[in-house]
Amino acid sequence: DSGVTQTPKHLITATGQRVTLRCSPRSGDLSVYWYQQSLDQGLQFLIQYYNGEERAKGNILERFSAQQFPDLHSELNLSSLELGDSALYFCASSGQAASTDTQYFGPGTRLTVL
């Protein structure tokens, strides 16, 4: 157990819908990262937050957004869902925001778009 929690574990929805994925970092960690894992793209970095502020952005679609709250939990919002958004979404956390900080991953949310 990494100490990172994610809810829900599974999510099934229809195209065009909007969903929210939730992540709680390890106790004391200030940085949260979101990654998408699909069969054809592998693990792709989406976005990083540090202490409530956006720190780095990857190839995140405009339909996707995220935020980190004062209690440091984070939410990833996916809207206007398409079939291709079906994937595993992982949250990771680290103590600080340095590029050499070890990232610990949560169990993931499996999103299925029908």
Next chain:
Amino acid sequence: GESVGLHLPTLSVQEGDNSIINCAYSNSASDYFIWYKQESGKGPQFIIDIRSNMDKRQGQRVTVLLNKTVKHLSLQIAATQPGDSAVYFCAENGSSNTGKLIFGQGTTLQVKP
């Protein structure tokens, strides 16, 4: 563009043998490398990391080797056990000054009893 690739998609080894998983990276500015293990239905689990000022680092039954000259990373697992069966990913931090990790495609390690 930036890429981290693995040489072999699947590695099959006999229980008790040593395993070597290889990884090539393309970004010479990367100064931090990590190996993760992902079991079916779970998130990536940190195994071991290494910084670019080192060429070898050892953990419990695992060793990571870094060859910056040829941009090559390897993970050695000693006395491989059935519980080691999983997908192994290498990752690098790229040239950014953030926590963005660039992952390789992954190698499946199968341990035969």
